[in-house]
Amino acid sequence: MTVSVIVPVRDGARYLAELLDAARAQEPDEILVIDSGSRDGSVEIARAGGARVIEIDPQDFAHGRTRNFAAEQATGDVLAFLTQDATPAPGWLAAHLAALELDPRVGVSFGPHLPRPDTSPMIARELTEFFASFAPDGEPALQGPGDEPFLSNVNACYRRACWEEIRFRDVAYSEDQAFGRDALAAGWLKVYAPGAGVLHAHDYGPVEFARRYFDEYRGLRETTGHLEPVAPRESLSYVKVQVAGDRRWLAEQGVGGIDAARWTARSVVHHGGRRVFSALGSRADRLPPAVRGAISLEGRTDGAGGDHDAVAVEAPPEPTGRVIPPKHDAHPLDATLRVLRDGPAPLLPAAPETAERDRLRIAIVIPHFREGSGGHRTICTLVRGLEARGHVCSLWLHDPAGIHQAEADSVVRAHVDEWFGPVAAPVYKGFEHWHGADVVVATGWQTVHPALLLDQVRARAYLVQDHEPEFYATSADRLFAEDTYHRGFYVIAASPWLRDLVRSRYGADGTAFELGVDHEIYGMDPGVPRRDDTIVFYGRGATPRRATELGWLALSELRRRRDVRVVAYGDSAPNWEQPFPYEFLGVVAPTELASLYRRATAGLVLSLTNYSLIPQEMMACGLPVVDLRGGCSEAMFGENGPVELANADPVAIADALERLLDDQAEWDRRSAAGLSWAAERTWDAAVDAVEQGLRESLRVRAR
Amino acid sequence: MSTGADLSTEAQLRARIAELEAELVEQAARAEAAVAAAQRRSYWPDLLQLDFEAIMRHPVLRFAVLVPLKVRGAGRRLRWYWQRARGG
Numbered sequence: 001m002t003v004s005v006i007v008p009v010r011d012g013a014r015y016l017a018e019l020l021d022a023a024r025a026q027e028p029d030e031i032l033v034i035d036s037g038s039r040d041g042s043v044e045i046a047r048a049g050g051a052r053v054i055e056i057d058p059q060d061f062a063h064g065r066t067r068n069f070a071a072e073q074a075t076g077d078v079l080a081f082l083t084q085d086a087t088p089a090p091g092w093l094a095a096h097l098a099a100l101e102l103d104p105r106v107g108v109s110f111g112p113h114l115p116r117p118d119t120s121p122m123i124a125r126e127l128t129e130f131f132a133s134f135a136p137d138g139e140p141a142l143q144g145p146g147d148e149p150f151l152s153n154v155n156a157c158y159r160r161a162c163w164e165e166i167r168f169r170d171v172a173y174s175e176d177q178a179f180g181r182d183a184l185a186a187g188w189l190k191v192y193a194p195g196a197g198v199l200h201a202h203d204y205g206p207v208e209f210a211r212r213y214f215d216e217y218r219g220l221r222e223t224t225g226h227l228e229p230v231a232p233r234e235s236l237s238y239v240k241v242q243v244a245g246d247r248r249w250l251a252e253q254g255v256g257g258i259d260a261a262r263w264t265a266r267s268v269v270h271h272g273g274r275r276v277f278s279a280l281g282s283r284a285d286r287l288p289p290a291v292r293g294a295i296s297l298e299g300r301t302d303g304a305g306g307d308h309d310a311v312a313v314e315a316p317p318e319p320t321g322r323v324i325p326p327k328h329d330a331h332p333l334d335a336t337l338r339v340l341r342d343g344p345a346p347l348l349p350a351a352p353e354t355a356e357r358d359r360l361r362i363a364i365v366i367p368h369f370r371e372g373s374g375g376h377r378t379i380c381t382l383v384r385g386l387e388a389r390g391h392v393c394s395l396w397l398h399d400p401a402g403i404h405q406a407e408a409d410s411v412v413r414a415h416v417d418e419w420f421g422p423v424a425a426p427v428y429k430g431f432e433h434w435h436g437a438d439v440v441v442a443t444g445w446q447t448v449h450p451a452l453l454l455d456q457v458r459a460r461a462y463l464v465q466d467h468e469p470e471f472y473a474t475s476a477d478r479l480f481a482e483d484t485y486h487r488g489f490y491v492i493a494a495s496p497w498l499r500d501l502v503r504s505r506y507g508a509d510g511t512a513f514e515l516g517v518d519h520e521i522y523g524m525d526p527g528v529p530r531r532d533d534t535i536v537f538y539g540r541g542a543t544p545r546r547a548t549e550l551g552w553l554a555l556s557e558l559r560r561r562r563d564v565r566v567v568a569y570g571d572s573a574p575n576w577e578q579p580f581p582y583e584f585l586g587v588v589a590p591t592e593l594a595s596l597y598r599r600a601t602a603g604l605v606l607s608l609t610n611y612s613l614i615p616q617e618m619m620a621c622g623l624p625v626v627d628l629r630g631g632c633s634e635a636m637f638g639e640n641g642p643v644e645l646a647n648a649d650p651v652a653i654a655d656a657l658e659r660l661l662d663d664q665a666e667w668d669r670r671s672a673a674g675l676s677w678a679a680e681r682t683w684d685a686a687v688d689a690v691e692q693g694l695r696e697s698l699r700v701r702a703r
Numbered sequence: 704m705s706t707g708a709d710l711s712t713e714a715q716l717r718a719r720i721a722e723l724e725a726e727l728v729e730q731a732a733r734a735e736a737a738v739a740a741a742q743r744r745s746y747w748p749d750l751l752q753l754d755f756e757a758i759m760r761h762p763v764l765r766f767a768v769l770v771p772l773k774v775r776g777a778g779r780r781l782r783w784y785w786q787r788a789r790g791g
Binding site for chain 2: 408409
């Protein structure tokens with residue numbers, strides 16, 4: 001292979017003769033100097049040194065453009081670039097050629113920059129450590145796609161075919177870094193050749209260094225889009241680490257005493273200035289041109305005017321991301337998409353007699369669940385009631401996220417039986433075995449769209465246990481949840497308040513039932529002594545509508561006033577943030593809860609949406625309850641009813657709890673009202689109402 | 704205007720539909736009950752991920768299943784004969 005050594009020069013007299021002598025000693029086929037207006041005799045030095053000199057107008061100079069021009073003028077198969085202050089060390093060219101021959105795909109090699117004897121310790125250490133990192137074992141290191149794209153035309157050697165394919169970008173700075181990235185992206189390999197060293201160090205004074213960093217990072221921003229962060233704390237830490245490294249280097253070089261102190265001070269200024277001016281350089285476009293020009297070592301103002309003017313700066317390369325493989329065959333909300341795109345499955349005609357038939361086929365679609373889910377417990381209680389009335393029920397688990405993926409149908413069914421009470425119905429995972437029903441019942445917003453896609457169905461009902469859009473912040477989930485009330489399901493709402501809400505807000509037709517109490521579990525036991533110091537708090541923090549932070553604040557206020565025993569349950573893990581000790585029960589079985597309620601003084605259950613089973617289960621055990629004023633609780637219980645209502649204010653809630661702790665007459669009144677309330681709430685009545693709702697969904701279809 | 708015959712036909716059709724729907728419900732009830740029973744029976748094998756078909760194909764393991772069944776069957780027959788012999 002023939003070799004052309006190429007050196008762009010402007011006023012490079014200081015090292016040019018030394019450079020040319022060292023290069024000539026390594027016997028290249030050609031040495032080409034491109035001079036852009038030197039006035040220090042560089043042209044004469046170059047010619048005397050045996051180089052072919054081509055002079056260009058300084059206005060035409062740009063690092064990328066000029067090197068492309070030089071490569072076009074050169075004759076060699078290999079193009080070895082040097083800067084005017086980089087003196088090849090012995091063996092430089094041979095090491096580059098050996099690197100290129102490692103693999104035919106090697107397009108470029110680069111070598112280390114070695115410190116000159118008078119180089120400052122900061123630069124000497126940095127150069128040595130930086131280049132050593134490319135090849136810790138000291139052997140040539142092949143680099144490919146994904147590897148560090150670093151490349152420097154201070155000392156780089158190009159296969160002509162690689163340059164012809166890639167070419168330097170026409171940029172004012174960092175054309176070499178851009179080439180490195182482009183070459184690797186195009187499939188070329190790059191080699192770090194430890195033996196191809198050049199003596200080179202820009203050992204400027206502190207101010208010049210700062211200006212140099214300004215130019216370098218401006219160039220990086222222009223070519224790669226890199227934005228050096230402004231991070232004062234990290235910069236301080238960086239400076240400390242670098243100064244410590246420089247001091248260690250000085251010690252290794254045998255430098256001590258006053259010299260070490262002097263270099264330490266220079267090190268602080270050097271590294272601190274680098275952080276400041278590199279960040280500034282990244283943001284050069286925000287500075288006035290005059291300021292840019294004053295800071296720039298090359299006097300660049302960019303834009304109109306300046307020494308390197310009207311340079312075509314290419315946009316940074318298009319960013320490419322990591323390819324993420326698909327995890328599922330379909331999006332978890334695929335049913336929603338299919339309904340919106342294709343519409344629901346058609347319903348079968350329903351004769352008027354269907355609604356009056358003794359036994360109905362009822363398919364209930366349920367979302368995924370975990371132990372302690374009150375919503376699923378209510379669903380299964382209703383299913384048991386419907387089965388007792390002779391209806392044929394089946395449960396269909398819609399689980400697009402795969403929560404139950406590892407469980408067989410039989411295992412899912414066993415969990416349903418164990419956690420929510422036994423049902424006769426089978427449990428199907430998914431709809432592969434779907435076989436139709438008189439009524440399909442959706443039980444949560446996520447189940448509505450899948451239910452709409454089920455065929456062989458006469459009517460659709462929607463068991464609405466809460467206003468689910470309120471579970472979400474403004475979001476796509478909220479929009480999808482709201483959409484479900486517009487889908488023509490006959491709503492069976494878990495309170496008159498909820499039914500009125502969906503009717504007034506969404507125009508959805510429907511009926512209501514009231515949650516029942518399992519009186520076999522929850523009831524009074526006169527033989528059980530009740531404490532006068534215990535608050536039971538339903539603190540399920542995983543459910544935001546439970547306003548648990550409000551409850552904890554109220555309890556904190558109450559504890560500030562007096563010593564009370566707080567027992568919290570409902571969550572799977574304790575809340576560690578409270579400033580007072582409390583007892584944590586976790587998720588508790590119903591019989592244990594009833595025992596707790598019978599012994600406690602007051603219950604604290606907050607609900608920001610529909611009321612839940614818990615207040616009335618507490619009331620059935622004679623335990624007065626504090627809940628929030630407004631919304632469903634006030635609509636259901638009334639201001640002076642069985643529940644002590646408080647404003648959504650921790651002080652007001654603490655006041656309400658304290659009234660129950662201190663005022664025996666008030667306690668007695670609330671407890672008696674609660675017992676009376678709970679006595680009228682049975683699951684039989686709830687199932688009756690739900691059954692009527694299911695029959696009505698068929699009648700509505702038949703009209 | 705519907706004639707008496709039309710009304711009679713309609714009533715018959717409705718009755719027939721009602722019969723068929725009742726049959727469908729009965730069939731569904733039996734099917735769901737069978738599926739539920741199968742799910743109850745297969746709980747432990749599913750939980751332990753036992754593949755009985757693979758076990759019965761295995762030349763040695765199948766005997767671990769068959770031998771106890773045979774012994775239990777023989778024991779039941781013996782018990783029956785003994786009770787008959789005693790006049791029970």
